[in-house]
Amino acid sequence: MIVYFTFDPRPDLKEGLLQDFPTIEFIFHNNIDHTVLKEAEVVVTYGEDIEAQQIWLAEKLKWIMVASAGIEKMPQKEIAERGIVVSNVRGIHKVPMAESVLAHILSYKRELAWIYEQEQKAEWNRKSKATELHGSTALILGPGAIGSEIGRLLQAFGVHTIGCNRSGNKADYMDDMISFSALQKTLPSADIVISVLPSTPDTQYLLKSEHFEAMKGSTLFLNFGRGDLVSTDVLIHALNAGEIAHAVLDVYEEEPLPADHPFWQMNTVTVSPHVSSHSSRYLERSLEIFKPNLKKWLEGDTELINKMDIIRGY
Structure with a gap:
């Protein structure tokens, strides 16, 4: 049986696979070789390199392992028609992503960017406008593995956590839970709004102008899920109109973010280049x-x- 990796892991990780599964033929490439793909029973991919026609070419393919949480860039229709099993690495992102979210929140609250700016100017300026995270309320869109870990860390800082998902069913480390239908009426109570939602038919452009109008003018908004949660135009309007105070973004409608994009010049936006899940242990955990x-x-x-x-995307 051939297991085909469309990326090349570290030597020690490859060696571990070869030792643990000596009867398997592993092939590691940094691109897709159609000759190998045609013979592979299992493909391991990051999910962005397989096109629709290649699904039909891969005659023996029965299982795709996606070394990512999202599958929105994959040819879902063709994979479903072939009846190919798909699995992902849901859950491995929770530690680095939760730490990234918390780092950005604390940086904003404690004015670290301002402190670094004074340092660069060699200026002793104590007029910090830092605020506290303790006692605030965070609304977390998508309280799954990642969202619950964010909730756990926030609760340790004395933050009240509200989880929001499609069903409103209970989730770990959430003090309260609501469904998507109750989102708009709950937003006025949130000081921080965090999204780690995947891209699915239920979540695409879930946040509209009326949702930002419902938020406090002091709200910190963070999107670490997928860029199609909210249109760029809606978010820019909300920031320019003072409907929210600041946005920390790790994902965007268009990636990479073009050099002439307005976000780069807005002091109310923190641009993170889709790196919140990066970790030296990413493939190890996968x-x-x-x-x-x-x-x-x-x-x-x-x-x-x-x-x-x-088809559902999760």
Whole structure:
């Protein structure tokens, strides 16, 4: 059986795979070789390099392991038509992403950017306008693995957490839960609004102008999920109109963000280049999910960890 990685992991990680599964033929590339793809039963990919026609070319392909949480850039229709099993690495992003979110919130609250600016100018200026995180309320859109970890860290700082998802069902480390239908009426109570939602039919452009109009003028908004949660025009209007105070963005409608994009010049926006999940342990954690799944696969068990509904997107 051929397991085809469309990226090239670190040597130590490859060696671990070869030792643990000596009967498997692993092939590692930094691109897609159609000759190999045609013979592979399992493909491991970041999810952005497989096109629709390649799904039909991959005659023996039965399982795609996506080393990412999102699958919105994959040819979902063709994969579903072929009946190919899809799994992802949901859950491995929670530590680096939660730390990134918390770092940005604390940086904003404690005015770290201002402090660094004074340092560069060698200016002893104590007129900081820092505020406290303690006692605030955070509304977290998408309280799954990542959102719950964010909630856990925020609660340690004395923050009241409100989770928001499609169902409103209970989630870990959320003091309260609401459904999407109750979002607009809950937003006025939030000091911080954080989204880690994936891109699905239910979440695309979920936030509209009326949602930002409902927020406090002092609200800190952070989008670390997907860029199609809110249109760029709606967000720029909300910032320029003072409907919210600041936006920290790690994802965008268009990526990479063009050099002439307005966000770069706006002092009410912090631009992060989609790096919140980056970690030296990213692939290590991905393989900790892949290896047990590969063992199950070899035993004929297709009920894999993080098995996805390719059409629903999660």
